[in-house]
Amino acid sequence: QDMMTVGLPPRELYPQVAREMTMVDNKLSVVRISNKNDDILKNLNYRMQNPNSQLYRRRGHKMKGDRIFVPGKYLYKQIQGGGPQEKFVEFDFKFYNTTQFAGLENNLPNCYCNALLQVLYFTQPFCNELLRSTPDPNVEFCIRDELSFLVHMLRQARGDQPCQAQNLMRALMQSEDALNVGVLSSTMDTQICRSTREIEADVNKEQSLFRRIQTLFRFLCEHLHKEELELKRLKSSADYKTLAKKVFGFTNSVINKCTRGHVTVKDSLYFQTSLQLPKDLDESLKFVDLLQSSLMSENNIRAWCESCNTYVPMNQKRIVSSLPTVLAVNCNVKNLQQLKYFGSSERGSSSSPWLKSCFCLKTDEAKGHILAKAAGEEGVDDKEWATYDLVAMISMVIDERGKNDCIDPSTQTDSITDMDAHFVTHVKVHPVYSSSKAETKQWKWLLFNDFCVTPTDERDVMQMYGHKKVPCMLFFAKRASGQAKDSVSLKSLPDLSKDGFHDLCYEKPLTYGRQLKSTFTSLDPRTESPGSNGCMKVVGIDCEFVALSKTEKQLHPDGSETILKAARLVLARVSVVRGEGPLKNVCFIDDYVRAVEPVYDYLTRYSGLREGDLDVGRSKHHLTTLKKTYMKLRYLVDQGCHFVGHGLKNDFKMINITVPPDQIIDTVELFRLAHQRKISLRFLAAYMLKKDIQGVTHDSIEDAQIALELYDVYCDLKKAGTLKQKLQEMYRWGRENKWELEKLETNS
Secondary structure, eight states: OOOOOOSOOOOOOOHHHHHTEEEETTEEEEOSBOSSOSOHHHHBOOOOOOTTSHHHHHHHHOEETTEEOOOGGGSOOOOOOOOGGGTTOOOOGGGGBOSSSOOBOOSSTTGGGHHHHHHHHTOHHHHHHHHHOOOOTTOSSOHHHHHHHHHHHHHHOOTTSOBOOHHHHHHHHTOHHHHHHTOOOOSSOTTSOOOHHHHHHHHHOOOOHHHHHHHHHHHHHHHHHHHHHHHHTOSOOSSOOOHHHHHTOEEEEEEEEETTOOEEEEEEEESOEEOOOOSSOOTTOOHHHHHHHHHEEEEEEEEEETTTTEEEEEEEEEEEOSOOSEEEEEOOOOBGGGHHHHHSBOTTOTTSBSSOSEEEEEEETTTTEEEEEETTOTTOOSTTOEEEEEEEEEEEEETTTTTOOOOOTTOBGGGOOTTTEEEEEEEEEOGGGOOOGGGTTOOEEEEEETTEEEEEOHHHHHOOTTTTEEEEEEEEEEOOOHHHHHTOOOOOOOSOOHHHHHHHHTSOOTTTTSOOOOOOOOOOTTTOOBSTTSSBOEEEEEEEEEESSOOEEEEOTTSOEEEEEOOOEEEEEEEEEEOSSTTTTOEEEEEEEOOOSOOSBOOHHHHOOOTTTTOTTTOOSOEEOHHHHHHHHHHHHHTTOEEEESSHHHHHHHHTOOOOGGGEEEHHHHTOOTTSOOOOHHHHHHHHSOOOOOSSSOOHHHHHHHHHHHHHHHHHHHHHTOHHHHHHHHHHHHHHTTTOHHHHHHHO
């Protein structure tokens, strides 16, 4: 019997897609789809698999026609709320990171910088200096201080606790230099009335994603160098070594010699160099030869000669006369055709990659040149040679969101925007970062894809996957001597002393001179010492936030909603209450945080804040800066205080601070049965304490006090052995009465 063909054959599904499918209304559907594009494969949030499994190895080399598939660990991951079937399911970061190192969330504006921030953190001398630095609370927007806060967070956080660079981005947005060089985009939605600064950020933004991250690195180094000199009040930087100069800085000498023999030498401070890749592919060109020619160039120009007092032909020579601790190299790939250099093997050796992970440099000021050779070559045993090892690579993954189409090799990298690609970072982690004693002497490669972190190896670092992975920046660290290796360590110094903390608590608010309502009593430095070694180990805390943008939602036919993009919240008020002592339940910190960006919604129903409360000219509250409030909280965390509150996980995330889990006492988790719904603070107060709170608006002091009282009830129930029985009774009553407080008040 003849077979009759009806319609098209079923579409071939990739295994990764098939595993994400589920039954919805008797139809197979794919859940967790990004809102950036309708193409399922381009925007699918791939689930992580074991990087050592056969699936990864097959996927990395699988080809079909001209299509090349990159491993799943490179694909774009997006933080999303659950769909209608996952209403109470939280995003599981453990699924994407099984290492001990924290990633960075990518649901914030300008999150392309995550790749570079991870490199800075794992640059051991840079990280060590930041951990030892002492922030100045009186300088509100200091890039170095914000970097030190971020480094401390990454140092304290676990792998399943990704951090955010929100406060650093906030400080960068206040920098005129950052706006002028185009490293930032607007943090506000276009539908919202934006400030002049927001509009300026979008106008000046560097459209090329490839160049933007290189510009960001140069800006950070130059800004940190300039910022430190200003803080030290130094006019000349020739002798003083700033942090950026000490780690990444090197001297580039420009020697001009005119036809009459007049010579001028000008030294400039540089923080990165760029490879000068030839336009045409030269298979005989070695990486070390290209690096040498890039560090030392010579050409003939026509320029002004001061001695001749006229324009004359000149021979100009540029040479690196001093070597940095960490050499940052821009790959300077003009088009994807030039990727053949990085994806190829060295001529004459199929097993040796063109890009060298180790090489040696030597400067010769007398002869005016610099030499570069591969490690192990003849003549590099001299002590004057400095050995450099590849420790990090920032790469741009093109069309990585699943499309996997054939890419034109002639595509210019400058035309690639943040809608077409994103950054990943390979980092060779120094043993000092490891908390495991078994790994104290082992270097290991990790791939950081925002909050997704996976172990990898050097072979994967060198793999370009066709034209999908474009190396942007390479970082080579100078190999330390044996004595220097033994002295390597990472030690963090406290941001505030005891006296410094109390000085901040007693400091006058920004609204000083205006009649203020007294809402707190500061700690007595003589009798009240917070922390595990003081008389006050437990404190109550509650925070209020305002929204800088609106929430984007998707409405489903059944009436349910899925949050596509959460509102961007910032800290507006924080209240800390004594949990012990004769003044128990008395507030000692009640800070309102000055707003530096336009507020979209004060969320008055939930925050109790109104227009003008965060304005220096109108507020009648204790208004201060975010940095001072942050440093107070950091002091309490470092002193070992235990924080009691409701929903603290979200509060600390918004504050942008990492608190050890054993210092968090969250009443959400204390009064919750396993796999059951979370109960609001208002319901707990009514059921457990017979108190009616949050009637019209929320008050952070009241909420912190209620949390402390609930903690006391929890301790009593647990001591009496009736905690589980009480929770079961509460859940049973809630289900029977649909969690309506009015019925609870009637019954009581």
